[in-house]
Amino acid sequence: MRRLLCVFALSVFLLPEFAHGAPDSSPPVSPGEAAAPAAASGASIVTPAAPEPAVREAATAPPAGKDGAEGDSEAAEDDFDYDMEDVPAAEQVTIADPWEPFNRAMFTFNDRLYFWVLKPVAEGYSAVVPEPARVSVGNFFSNLRAPIRFVNCVLQANLIGASTELFRFMLNSTIGLAGLFDPAGGEEIGLLRQDEDFGQTLGVYGVGQGVYIVWPFFGPSSPRDTVGMVGDFFSYPIFYLDPWYAWTAVRGYQAINDTSLQIGDYEAIKDAAIDPYVSIRNAYIQYRQKKVEERGATIPRSEPDVPGAGTPARGVGTEAVPQQ
Numbered sequence: 211m212r213r214l215l216c217v218f219a220l221s222v223f224l225l226p227e228f229a230h231g232a233p234d235s236s237p238p239v240s241p242g243e244a245a246a247p248a249a250a251s252g253a254s255i256v257t258p259a260a261p262e263p264a265v266r267e268a269a270t271a272p273p274a275g276k277d278g279a280e281g282d283s284e285a286a287e288d289d290f291d292y293d294m295e296d297v298p299a300a301e302q303v304t305i306a307d308p309w310e311p312f313n314r315a316m317f318t319f320n321d322r323l324y325f326w327v328l329k330p331v332a333e334g335y336s337a338v339v340p341e342p343a344r345v346s347v348g349n350f351f352s353n354l355r356a357p358i359r360f361v362n363c364v365l366q367a368n369l370i371g372a373s374t375e376l377f378r379f380m381l382n383s384t385i386g387l388a389g390l391f392d393p394a395g396g397e398e399i400g401l402l403r404q405d406e407d408f409g410q411t412l413g414v415y416g417v418g419q420g421v422y423i424v425w426p427f428f429g430p431s432s433p434r435d436t437v438g439m440v441g442d443f444f445s446y447p448i449f450y451l452d453p454w455y456a457w458t459a460v461r462g463y464q465a466i467n468d469t470s471l472q473i474g475d476y477e478a479i480k481d482a483a484i485d486p487y488v489s490i491r492n493a494y495i496q497y498r499q500k501k502v503e504e505r506g507a508t509i510p511r512s513e514p515d516v517p518g519a520g521t522p523a524r525g526v527g528t529e530a531v532p533q534q
Contacts, residue, residue: 305495306421313424317487320429320522324469324476332469339470346390347467352403353382353389358445362406366414366505371404378403405501408445409438413502422491429522430494476522490522 307313336344356379363371378394378401385393394401412434413419420433431439443449451457483489 305491307491308421309423313422313491314487316424316426317490317522319426320424321486323427324522328465328469329473332466332473335466336470336473341471344467344470348471349382349386349392350389351464351467352392353379353386354447356382357447358408358442359404359406361445362408362411363404365408365411366406368404368406368505371406374401375404377401405504407438408441409435409498410502410505411441412438413498414505419495419498422495430490432495432498435498 356375360372360375360379363369363375381394381399381401382389382392385391393399395403409432417434419435423431423433423436425431425436428439448457448460451460479490480486
């Protein structure tokens with residue numbers, strides 16, 4: 211009951227913030243006109259760069275055989291772009307960040323929590339538990355999240371996605387031994403997981419993101435995705451574990467297992483960024499907007515949906531995908 215009251219209070223507190231992210235029906239304006247009100251309100255504008263011509267890419271590519279930290283940083287930065295080059299160059303994303311001092315403090319807290327606690331524990335865990343077992347644990351938790359994906363596919367009128375999630379859950383819960391394996395996502399069957407959550411559902415129905423928020427433990431978010439996280443809790447079987455510390459322990463173990471499969475991703479993101487806070491903020495907001503626009507998108511079983519899953523780079527509304 212206390213857990214439900216806390217969830218309800220959090221939802222009521224955040225609902226007014228949706229006004230900041232309401233869809234804008236005004237006619238398009240030029241980049242110069244858009245920059246003035248954004249600067250006055252403290253918001254930042256992110257303009258995805260247009261794709262460079264292939265000839266330019268060939269001319270600026272590093273020499274063959276180049277290695278070292280610089281090459282790793284460039285590769286990590288490319289991974290963290292979330293395919294933003296696919297977004298039209300004229301499209302702009304305004305990110306309202308009026309709580310930046312608080313957000314930076316929470317970002318620092320999550321960063322230190324990762325390096326001082328989560329990463330050392332995950333490294334010790336991975337030294338004891340072999341990777342195939344950790345992948346199976348990740349599959350198990352992913353299977354438990356099937357009701358979240360199914361419900362949101364239904365709410366978005368994505369009947370194909372809903373039926374896919376239903377068949378995936380049935381196959382993986384039986385043939386896959388309670389979800390420890392993912393036969394439904396194999397090449398023979400090819401039923402990939404649907405990348406849907408309640409935050410995306412709210413976006414599909416026109417709810418704006420609102421201001422940027424960084425929560426302790428949970429990471430990057432927005433009012434829309436925070437309320438979406440609350441909605442997803444009610445579709446997640448683990449949420450109903452009693453007493454409350456049993457639920458907390460299971461979620462903590464899940465975070466350790468996820469992190470053990472992604473060690474090094476967050477470090478590469480930080481090394482590649484001039485200001486990690488700004489880089490993660492911009493990438494998260496654009497990533498979530500892109501997911502709302504990509505209704506019915508699936509997650510390849512061999513890739514994580516967000517680089518750095520299980521780390522401060524992961525955010526509310528993003529699910530870790532076990533590496534295969």
